[in-house]
Amino acid sequence: MLATFEDIKAIYRNDPAARNIEFLLYPGLWAITFHRLNHFLYRLGVPFVPRFFSEIVRFFTGLEIHPGATIGKGFFVDHGMGVVIGETTIIGDNCVIFHNVTLGGTGKHQGKRHPTIGHNVFIGTGATLLGPIVVGDNVKIGANSFVVMRDVPSDCTVAGTPAKIIIRDGMRVEEDLPRTKEPATAA
Amino acid sequence: MLATFEDIKAIYRNDPAARNIEFLLYPGLWAITFHRLNHFLYRLGVPFVPRFFSEIVRFFTGLEIHPGATIGKGFFVDHGMGVVIGETTIIGDNCVIFHNVTLGGTGKHQGKRHPTIGHNVFIGTGATLLGPIVVGDNVKIGANSFVVMRDVPSDCTVAGTPAKIIIRDGMRVEEDLPRTKEPATAA
Amino acid sequence: MLATFEDIKAIYRNDPAARNIEFLLYPGLWAITFHRLNHFLYRLGVPFVPRFFSEIVRFFTGLEIHPGATIGKGFFVDHGMGVVIGETTIIGDNCVIFHNVTLGGTGKHQGKRHPTIGHNVFIGTGATLLGPIVVGDNVKIGANSFVVMRDVPSDCTVAGTPAKIIIRDGMRVEEDLPRTKEPATAA
Numbered sequence: 001m002l003a004t005f006e007d008i009k010a011i012y013r014n015d016p017a018a019r020n021i022e023f024l025l026y027p028g029l030w031a032i033t034f035h036r037l038n039h040f041l042y043r044l045g046v047p048f049v050p051r052f053f054s055e056i057v058r059f060f061t062g063l064e065i066h067p068g069a070t071i072g073k074g075f076f077v078d079h080g081m082g083v084v085i086g087e088t089t090i091i092g093d094n095c096v097i098f099h100n101v102t103l104g105g106t107g108k109h110q111g112k113r114h115p116t117i118g119h120n121v122f123i124g125t126g127a128t129l130l131g132p133i134v135v136g137d138n139v140k141i142g143a144n145s146f147v148v149m150r151d152v153p154s155d156c157t158v159a160g161t162p163a164k165i166i167i168r169d170g171m172r173v174e175e176d177l178p179r180t181k182e183p184a185t186a187a
Numbered sequence: 188m189l190a191t192f193e194d195i196k197a198i199y200r201n202d203p204a205a206r207n208i209e210f211l212l213y214p215g216l217w218a219i220t221f222h223r224l225n226h227f228l229y230r231l232g233v234p235f236v237p238r239f240f241s242e243i244v245r246f247f248t249g250l251e252i253h254p255g256a257t258i259g260k261g262f263f264v265d266h267g268m269g270v271v272i273g274e275t276t277i278i279g280d281n282c283v284i285f286h287n288v289t290l291g292g293t294g295k296h297q298g299k300r301h302p303t304i305g306h307n308v309f310i311g312t313g314a315t316l317l318g319p320i321v322v323g324d325n326v327k328i329g330a331n332s333f334v335v336m337r338d339v340p341s342d343c344t345v346a347g348t349p350a351k352i353i354i355r356d357g358m359r360v361e362e363d364l365p366r367t368k369e370p371a372t373a374a
Numbered sequence: 375m376l377a378t379f380e381d382i383k384a385i386y387r388n389d390p391a392a393r394n395i396e397f398l399l400y401p402g403l404w405a406i407t408f409h410r411l412n413h414f415l416y417r418l419g420v421p422f423v424p425r426f427f428s429e430i431v432r433f434f435t436g437l438e439i440h441p442g443a444t445i446g447k448g449f450f451v452d453h454g455m456g457v458v459i460g461e462t463t464i465i466g467d468n469c470v471i472f473h474n475v476t477l478g479g480t481g482k483h484q485g486k487r488h489p490t491i492g493h494n495v496f497i498g499t500g501a502t503l504l505g506p507i508v509v510g511d512n513v514k515i516g517a518n519s520f521v522v523m524r525d526v527p528s529d530c531t532v533a534g535t536p537a538k539i540i541i542r543d544g545m546r547v548e549e550d551l552p553r554t555k556e557p558a559t560a561a
Contacts, residue, residue, distance in 0.1 A: 016297060017253065017274050020235060025242045048394060055399045060246070062269075062436070064453055066391065079251055081269045082287070082436075082455045082474055084499075087391050100269055100287060100313075100456070100474060102499045102517070110390060125271075125289045125315050126331075126474075128499050128517040143289070143315040144333040144348045144500075146518040146533075161331075161348050161518045161535050203484060204440065204461050207422060212429045249436070249456075266438055268456045269474070287456055287474060287500075312458075312476045312502050313518075330476070330502040331520040331535045348518075348535050 003073055004033050010076035014096050027061035028077030035065045042067035062099075069103075072119070079125075086114035091121075092137070098125040106131045106148065118154065133180045142166075150177035190260055191220050197263035201283050214248035215264030222252045229254035249286075256290075259306065266312075273301035278308075279324070285312040293318045293335060305341065320367045329353075337364035377447055378407050384450035388470050401435035402451030409439045416441035436473075443477075446493065453499075460488035465495075466511070472499040480505045480522060492528065507554045516540075524551035 008023045023029060034057045042050040050067035058064040063080045065071075068087035075091065077083060079099035085091075088111070089103045101123050105113040112132045117123075121135055124143030129135070133147065136154030141147070146161040157167035158177065165175040195210045210216060221244045229237040237254035245251040250267045252258075255274035262278065264270060266286035272278075275298070276290045288310050292300040296319055304310075304322045311330030316322070320334065323341030328334070333348040344354035345364065352362040382397045397403060408431045416424040424441035432438040437454045439445075442461035449465065451457060453473035459465075462485070463477045475497050479487040486506045491497075495509055498517030503509070507521065510528030515521070520535040531541035532551065539549040 014294065016292070016294070016300065022235065022238055025238055027242070027245070048396065051396055051399055055401070058401070058436075058455075059434070062245075062249070062455060064455065079271045081245070081249060081251065081271070084453045084455070084473055098291075099271055099289070100500065102473070104472075104499065105390070107388065107390070113390065124317075125291065126287065126313060126500060126518070130498075130517065142333065142348075143317065143335070144313070144331060144518060144535075146516065148517070159333075159349070161516075162533070201481065203479070203481070203487065209422065209425055212425055214429070214432070247433070249432075266458045268432070268436060268438065268458070285478075286458055286476070311504075312478065313474070313500060329520065329535075330504065330522070331500070331518060346520075346536070 003036055004029075006073040007032055007075055010074040010094065010096070013074075014076050015078060026078075026080075028063060028080035028083075031057050031061040031063035031065060031080060031083075032071065032075055032077060035067070035069070035071065038065075038067040039069065039071075069114075088112045088132070089114040090116045092117055092119035094119055095121045095123070097123040098127075098143070100126040102128040102130070104128070104130050131180060140167075147177065149180045149182075151180050152177060190223055191216075193260040194219055194262055197261040197281065197283070200261075201263045202265060213265075213267075215250060215267035215270075218244050218248040218250035218252060218267060218270075219258065219262055219264065222254070222256070222258065225252075225254040226256065226258075256301075275299045275319070276301040277303045279304055279306035281306055282308045282310070284310040285314075285330070287313040289315040289317070291315070291317050318367060327354075334364065336367045336369075338367050339364060377410055378403075380447045381406055381449055384448040384468065384470070387448075388450050389452060400452075400454075402437060402454035402457075405431050405435040405437035405439060405454060405457075406445065406449055406451060409441070409443070409445065412439075412441040413443065413445075443488075462486045462506070463488040464490045466491055466493035468493055469495045469497070471497040472501075472517070474500040476502040476504070478502070478504050505554060514541075521551065523554045523556075525554050526551060 038050045063083040065085045066087040069085045069089040071091045072093035074094040076096045082100035084102045115129045117135045118137035121139045123141045126144045130148040135152040138155045140157040142159030145163040147163045225237045250270040252272045253274040256272045256276040258278045259280035261281040263283045269287035271289045290302045299319045302316045305324035308326045310328045313331045317335040322339040327344040329346030332350040334350045412424045437457040439459045440461040443459045443463040445465045446467035448468040450470045456474035458476045489503045491509045492511035495513045497515045500518045504522040509526040512529045514531040516533030519537040521537045
């Protein structure tokens with residue numbers, strides 16, 4: 001309940017179009033609220049049912065959040081159609097993501113195979129982040145960017161396909177992203 | 188009614204796959220038809236209801252068009268899943284957009300914060316246009332392009348992430364887009 | 375039936391998150407199964423009905439597969455929201471595609487106007503392939519790539535907007551894609 005209250009506050013903090021009780025109309029809010037219940041069932045080890053519920057939520061909202069994903073407080077998804085968040089994803093507090101954002105796997109890893117996202121991270125429309133990468137705090141990821149097996153340091157803005165750092169600590173730069181360390185063993 | 192007739196003509200003008208009465212099967216046509224009613228309610232100042240209807244339409248069609256958006260005649264949206272059109276967007280006549288096109292805001296502006304699109308503009312699949320930018324007439328925007336706070340002159344083709352002008356007045360070029368003027372005041 | 379069995383095997387071969395009977399929860403599997411029936415009706419020359427069914431399937435699954443598309447065995451679509459596959463598309467065996475992949479037309483061609491895809495092709499999230507192009511066997515197409523009127527040779531990896539070859543026969547390269555031959559006549 002408290003978590004949902006924080007998620008509602010995140011809508012009004014981030015969306016200038018939100019008025020009166022319009023938070024009820026955000027598919028992302030419905031998806032994240034049901035995900036928080038679903039994630040609880042998943043952690044209890046209930047088989048099949050949480051995944052079934054996540055597909056029902058996808059049908060109604062257009063967001064596909066695997067029940068295993070761990071999501072911090074004050075999470076805001078705007079529009080939300082086409083969002084995919086993988087099983088071993090971890091997201092910090094006060095993050096904002098837009099429609100068609102993918103936090104997915106490469107298909108080459110086992111175990112932890114989806115991104116770990118810090119706090120205060122903003123991920124624009126259509127951005128795709130793949131693999132067990134680490135994204136720091138206070139990061140902006142531009143719309144339509146593509147990051148695969150590269151980490152993103154804190155306090156920067158990245159953009160492009162493939163993505164590069166374009167702002168770091170407030171200064172314009174053009175730097176490649178550091179390669180993500182491959183896990184020592186395949187499992 | 189007349190507007191819907193023009194929208195139906197736009198389907199047959201633009202889609203070689205459309206046969207007999209298949210216009211009934213275009214989710215984009217349903218979405219734009221309901222949007223035209225919805226926009227009328229919005230302009231009357233009705234609270235909440237137009238936004239509620241726009242989310243119902245999103246559920247059935249996959250397109251999310253804010254009731255505030257102003258859209259010209261002969262508008263064709265092909266496929267349409269994942270389309271997002273923001274509140275202060277203005278679109279001219281005879282425009283064509285594809286699925287996953289976003290006409291959105293940057294989150295940094297107040298008032299007019301979404302794009303203004305001219306006439307005869309074609310926007311490819313997955314293109315993202317953000318901010319109170321101005322796109323001229325007879326423009327093509329390539330699939331998966333990203334334009335943020337840059338204007339697009341008339342009679343050109345742009346592509347890329349970030350987008351550049353690649354054809355101007357029929358000649359191949361490679362030019363940067365001019366920066367959009369920031370509004371003089373924050374409101 | 376056999377085709378569906380091969381499609382189910384493709385899920386477990388490709389997705390590390392799939393457990394027990396979770397194949398029932400893949401919208402892509404439902405879409406491809408109904409598509410195979412639909413394609414049969416289309417080839418019998420039944421008007422309107424197959425297209426109507428394809429839009430019903432789109433409503434329930436988020437995938438829009440034109441009944442005319444020819445799809446090989448062992449086809450796996452993960453997540454699937456926003457996938458668009460055009461009427462004259464041909465896809466070989468054991469291909470994998472992700473959500474928001476478009477196999478579409480340019481609007482400039484008649485007759486065969488969508489891609490021909492080989493065997494063992496992997497197409498990442500949000501990739502857009504347009505026109506009557508030919509993609510060889512054992513190809514990977516990176517997320518968010520854009521290929522228009524360019525062919526993709528066998529045994530390579532392409533990425534970017536516009537896409538280039540980045541791996542060929544296992545070696546890192548950076549090569550442009552060869553231009554697709556325009557059909558000799560407009561029809």
